[in-house]
Amino acid sequence: MAEFLQQLVNGIALGSIYGLIAVGYTIVYGILGLINFAHGEIYMMGTFSAFLAVQFAKSKFGIEMGFGPALVLGMIGAGILGVAIERIAYRPLRAKSAVPAVLLGLVGGGVAFMIVDAVGTQLGLPFANPFALLIDTGGSSSRAVEATTDFEVPSIVSLILWAVLAWGAYRLSRGRLSVRKTTKAATLTALLTALGVSLLLQNLGIQMFGATPKSFPALVEFYPYEVEANTAAGWMLAAAILPAIAVLAWSILRRARNLDRPTAIGIATGVVLACTYALSGLLRGEGTVILANQDLLIFGAMVVSMVVLQLIIYRTKIGKAMRAVAVDQDAARLMGVRLDFTISCAFAIGSSLAAIAGVLYAIRYTKIDPLMGALPGAKAFVAAVLGGIGNIPGAVVGGLIMGVTESMVVGYVSSTLRDAFAFGILILILLVKPTGLMGTNQPEKV
Amino acid sequence: MFELSNYHIQVLAFMGINIILAVSLNLINGFTGQFSLGHAGFMAIGAYTAAILTKACGWPFLAATLAGAMLAFLFGLLLGIPILRLKGDYLAIATFGLSEIVRVAIVNFDDVSMKLAGYVGMGDLWPKEITRGALGYPAIPEVKSLLWIYGWAFVTCLVLRNIVRSSEGRAISSIGEDELAAESLGINTARYKTLSFAIGAFFAGVAGALFAHWVTFIKADLFKIDKSIEILLMVVLGGMGSLSGSVLGAVVLTILPEYLRMFAQWRMVIYPVLLILLMLTRPEGLLGKRELSSVIAGLFTRARRSAAAAAT
Numbered sequence: 017m018a019e020f021l022q023q024l025v026n027g028i029a030l031g032s033i034y035g036l037i038a039v040g041y042t043i044v045y046g047i048l049g050l051i052n053f054a055h056g057e058i059y060m061m062g063t064f065s066a067f068l069a070v071q072f073a074k075s076k077f078g079i080e081m082g083f084g085p086a087l088v089l090g091m092i093g094a095g096i097l098g099v100a101i102e103r104i105a106y107r108p109l110r111a112k113s114a115v116p117a118v119l120l121g122l123v124g125g126g127v128a129f130m131i132v133d134a135v136g137t138q139l140g141l142p143f144a145n146p147f148a149l150l151i152d153t154g155g156s157s158s159r160a161v162e163a164t165t166d167f168e169v170p171s172i173v174s175l176i177l178w179a180v181l182a183w184g185a186y187r188l189s190r191g192r193l194s195v196r197k198t199t200k201a202a203t204l205t206a207l208l209t210a211l212g213v214s215l216l217l218q219n220l221g222i223q224m225f226g227a228t229p230k231s232f233p234a235l236v237e238f239y240p241y242e243v244e245a246n247t248a249a250g251w252m253l254a255a256a257i258l259p260a261i262a263v264l265a266w267s268i269l270r271r272a273r274n275l276d277r278p279t280a281i282g283i284a285t286g287v288v289l290a291c292t293y294a295l296s297g298l299l300r301g302e303g304t305v306i307l308a309n310q311d312l313l314i315f316g317a318m319v320v321s322m323v324v325l326q327l328i329i330y331r332t333k334i335g336k337a338m339r340a341v342a343v344d345q346d347a348a349r350l351m352g353v354r355l356d357f358t359i360s361c362a363f364a365i366g367s368s369l370a371a372i373a374g375v376l377y378a379i380r381y382t383k384i385d386p387l388m389g390a391l392p393g394a395k396a397f398v399a400a401v402l403g404g405i406g407n408i409p410g411a412v413v414g415g416l417i418m419g420v421t422e423s424m425v426v427g428y429v430s431s432t433l434r435d436a437f438a439f440g441i442l443i444l445i446l447l448v449k450p451t452g453l454m455g456t457n458q459p460e461k462v
Numbered sequence: 463m464f465e466l467s468n469y470h471i472q473v474l475a476f477m478g479i480n481i482i483l484a485v486s487l488n489l490i491n492g493f494t495g496q497f498s499l500g501h502a503g504f505m506a507i508g509a510y511t512a513a514i515l516t517k518a519c520g521w522p523f524l525a526a527t528l529a530g531a532m533l534a535f536l537f538g539l540l541l542g543i544p545i546l547r548l549k550g551d552y553l554a555i556a557t558f559g560l561s562e563i564v565r566v567a568i569v570n571f572d573d574v575s576m577k578l579a580g581y582v583g584m585g586d587l588w589p590k591e592i593t594r595g596a597l598g599y600p601a602i603p604e605v606k607s608l609l610w611i612y613g614w615a616f617v618t619c620l621v622l623r624n625i626v627r628s629s630e631g632r633a634i635s636s637i638g639e640d641e642l643a644a645e646s647l648g649i650n651t652a653r654y655k656t657l658s659f660a661i662g663a664f665f666a667g668v669a670g671a672l673f674a675h676w677v678t679f680i681k682a683d684l685f686k687i688d689k690s691i692e693i694l695l696m697v698v699l700g701g702m703g704s705l706s707g708s709v710l711g712a713v714v715l716t717i718l719p720e721y722l723r724m725f726a727q728w729r730m731v732i733y734p735v736l737l738i739l740l741m742l743t744r745p746e747g748l749l750g751k752r753e754l755s756s757v758i759a760g761l762f763t764r765a766r767r768s769a770a771a772a773a774t
Contacts (some may be wrong), residue, residue, distance in 0.1 A: 051551050062772040108742050204497060207554060208698060211691055212741065215734035223731055394562075397555065430573070436566035439559030446556050447544050 018245040018303025023427035024420060029311040029380065031419020032318035036373035038403070038411035039325065040366030046342045046406035047108070053210035053213045054101055056393015057217035058094050060386060062371025063232075063378050064225055065093025071231055083235040083379075090375045091368035098367025099360045105213050107356065110204050174268035208418075214393075219388030229385040232378035239309040245302060257295065262288045264413060267454055274282060310380045317376055321369055322412055329408070334361050342406070391435065395422075398442040404452025413453065471608065473720060475676050478611035479669050480712040482618045484696035485705055486665035489622055491694065492702035493631070494658040495638030496546060497554040499690050501666050503535040503561025506685035508667025509674040510568055511595055513602040516675070518589075523605050525674060527614075531667035537564075538663025542656040549641075558687060568682040579704045599680030605675040614672060618665050623705055625661065634658050638703065695737055701747030706754035711747070 037059055044052045069089040073079040243251070265287040269280040329335035337358045340348040349355050377392070378384045397420045403410025418438060425437045445452065466474070483501060490498045512530035515521040545556050567574075571593040579588035593599060625631045633654045636644040645651045653730070674680045692715070700711030724731055740747075749757060 051555070075552070105738055105742075204702075205741050207497065207551060208740055209741045212734045212737035215688075215691065216731065216738065219730040219734065394558075398559075401552070401555070430570070432570055432573075433566065436563050438623075439562045442559045443545070443556050443563075446548055446552055450548060450552060 017304055019427065021245055021305045023423045025305060025311060026427075027305060027420035027423030028416060029308075029314045029419070030423055031399075031416035032314045033373045033377050033415070034392065034396045034399045035412040035415025036318055036376075037392060038399040038415045039322075040370045040413040041397050041400040041413060042403070042405055042408055043338075043362050043366045045400070046408075047338060047359060048106070050106065050206050050398055051210060051397070052106075052366075053207070053365070053393075054213040055215055056389035056391075056396070057214050057221070058101070058367045059100050059215060059370035059374045059393060060221060060384075060389030061097050062090045062094030062297070062367065063374030063384050063388070064221065064386075065097075066090030066371070066375045067230065067232055067378065068382060069093075070235070081235075086235055087372065089373050090371040093369040094371035094374070095364040098370075099365040101213055102360060102363040104442050105209050106206070107359075109209060111258055202358045212447050214390075218386055218390065225386055227386060229383040231382050232384050234379065234382070236310055236313060236379050241307040241309065242304045243307055247303055258288055258292060260413070260416065261291050262454075263409070267409065308380070310376075314376045314380060317372060318412070321372055322408075325365070325369070325408065329364070334358065338362055395435075398438055401442060402445050404454040407452070407454045410452055410454035471606075473716060475606075475611055476715040477713055478608065478615045479673050479676070480584070480671070480693070480696060480716050481615045481709050482611075482665055482669040483693045484700065484708040484712040485615075485618050485622055486662045486669070486702075487693050488697045488702065488705060488708040489625070489634075490657050490662040490666055490696055492704070492708070493638050494634050494655055495641070496552060496659065498553045498557045498659070498662070498685065499694065500557030500561035500564075500665060501662070501693050502685040502687070502689035503557075503564035504538060504663040504666035504680065505536055505670035505673070506561075506564055506568060507534045507663075508598065508670030509680050509685070510670075511667070512671030513599055513674040513680060514592065516603050517601070518592075519601075523603075523610070527668055527671040529646050530671040531664045534667025534670070535660050535664040538660035539656060541650070542659035542663075546652065546655045546659060548767055558690070561685070561687065561690060563681045565685060568593050571595070593682075596682065598679055599674075600679050602678045602680070604678050605672075611672050611676070614668055618668070619705060620663075621708065622661075626705065630654065630657070635703070656679060698737075698747055699740060701749035701751060703751040704747070704749045706747035707747060707752075710749065710754065 037055065040055050040058070041052060044050060044055070064128060066086045066089055070081045070086050073081045262284055265284040266280060269283055270277075329338060337348070337353045338361065340351065340353050341355060342356050348358075373392075374384075374389075377388075395418055396415065399414035400411045401414070402417060403412070403414030405411075418441065421441065422434050422438060425431075425434050429437075483505065487498065487501045490496055490501075508527075508530035508532075511533045512526040514524075515526035515529055516523060541560060545553065545560065548556050557633070572591060572595055575592065576588055626635070633644070633649045634657075636647070636649060637651050637654055641651055670685075696711035697708050699715060700707030700709070719733065749761045752760075
């Protein structure tokens with residue numbers, strides 16, 4: 017069963033990445049009731065900020081950045097982006113406020129920049145892509161390829177110009193526009209806004225980084241551990257599968273069946289023992305399994321992030337605030353919880369988790385491009401729904417199930433059908449149990 | 463008379479196809495209030511069915527179009543029954559998943575159907591190439607006629623207008639207003655939701671067939687989520703629950719990208735920004751729930767009233 021174990025290992029690594037992304041969906045949904053469609057793009061942008069940081073340090077200062085700093089910078093980049101998206105696009109839907117002039121500023125600055133650029137090109141002074149300054153990989157962006165004229169205005173000047181123009185547009189538009197509130201169809205509006213943000217980030221990514229895939233530097237060198245299938249089976253039973261089954265059985269018994277603690281422990285132990293027996297028979301076999309150090313890193317990072325996240329949510333003040341807002345926004349605000357700050361924190365946490373997933377994915381699968389977030393984002397959403405949206409352990413379990421299923425489909429059915437299976441699972445789970453494996457049922461109120 | 467260039471005719475054709483798509487999606491999203499992100503999937507079904515029937519089986523264009531549309535209708539009916547039990551965000555995601563599955567199914571159709579035919583024992587009889595997978599379906603017989611497209615657009619608008627004004631249409635609108643209230647008034651919500659979903663799918667299939675025979679080359683990637691969002695945007699811009707609004711939205715959003723071409727590569731950046739700004743400033747769309755005729759009539763009465771006020 018070496019083949020099966022190998023697919024299981026691949027699936028768990030992939031599933032850990034899905035799980036990390038799914039947690040971001042679930043946190044935001046739990047607090048705001050909003051599906052943040054842009055989350056897949058935050059994952060992409062987080063990966064790219066790590067990539068840019070590494071490239072920038074290498075080309076400008078000659079520093080070879082390690083895994084840790086790159087990860088932290090990616091998390092910071094994604095966190096800032098997540099908070100900015102919430103501030104610019106989602107908060108105006110929720111609270112009465114002026115249309116964020118920041119967005120108009122950026123757009124207005126962009127349009128003004130394009131006009132200046134067009135005029136400049138006519139005069140023989142093409143401006144370089146401002147972001148080419150950061151990338152500097154030679155011909156990676158479409159603009160960098162185009163602009164081969166001798167008199168090219170340096171990209172730093174372009175960047176400053178854009179910033180000045182954006183600031184001007186921001187000052188001009190501030191306070192001029194106000195939002196008209198419509199209570200009806202609020203979900204639809206939010207959903208469309210999220211779709212818009214997602215499209216915007218994708219296309220902005222294509223413009224800034226170029227559509228061609230880039231190879232992410234190998235921050236962690238690939239090193240395969242070859243393990244006998246029997247030994248691997250033993251390890252995995254002990255380390256991952258059995259605890260996972262135990263936790264899953266435990267939570268299903270406690271939540272869905274409302275059993276008391278001793279009974280649940282008893283049944284869960286029984287399930288685990290039965291599974292041990294069945295799996296140990298099933299998994300015995302010849303051959304070797306390759307455990308990549310990167311896969312171990314991915315799984316480890318996922319576990320550590322989840323532990324830290326649980327600590328934040330259950331042991332800190334901001335975690336308490338987040339839980340309070342998730343239960344009842346208005347009541348939480350009456351109790352003195354700073355609503356906006358709490359929501360921003362949720363976005364920051366979810367986004368930095370997505371960045372962790374992105375950087376790990378980039379190290380494991382080496383290629384990154386601006387559209388890399390679309391499909392993992394959608395699949396992670398499926399994972400969040402599968403686990404019960406709003407439920408953090410559920411998101412991780414859902415992610416692992418998705419990853420393992422996908423990898424089994426690739427191994428045993430057909431690699432082109434992997435996406436169909438992912439969405440098939442989604443439709444199935446929505447029809448059979450829309451609240452997900454570990455979600456709680458909320459009756460519809462009139 | 464002035465001559466239209468090929469470019470203008472092309473834009474006009476796409477405008478007509480977009481009108482069909484937007485108006486039919488408005489029945490699902492606007493009137494029935496069921497958020498569907500899967501319109502491109504039905505369009506793909508119609509496009510592929512009609513293209514295969516005219517090219518490989520030599521059917522006449524109209525018959526192939528109707529067959530493609532009927533298949534989309536059947537899919538809408540069968541899939542609508544389970545899917546439409548879901549609400550809001552979940553429904554949107556499920557329909558998105560459906561259209562992805564349609565796309566993947568088209569790409570893998572040849573392999574999978576070949577294998578299945580092999581199991582049944584008719585592997586030799588089964589044609590090797592049906593959808594031609596990811597490479598796309600080339601050399602579809604060309605039907606470049608604005609008459610067909612605008613004829614169908616007219617039929618679509620007429621049929622949907624009559625549906626909306628009929629008693630079924632009132633039931634459908636009441637579901638859009640408040641599903642719980644409609645159900646408590648004894649309206650069979652599941653039935654009407656499925657019906658409107660299937661009718662929308664039918665016309666999406668028509669649009670797909672027209673599209674396939676206009677461009678003569680289709681591939682599954684043309685019918686991705688981007689296409690669904692594009693159609694949705696037309697509906698939202700025009701106003702959810704306004705048929706003339708959808709026509710307006712389709713016209714504006716077919717022409718606007720052509721003008722945005724002067725920004726070349728920045729076009730696809732500006733487009734979503736406009737969507738976000740629209741959502742933040744005017745979430746109900748240009749016309750809201752009103753029809754164009756009533757808006758114009760409203761303008762006249764206001765003008766008359768102000769004229770009367772000026773006279774006194």
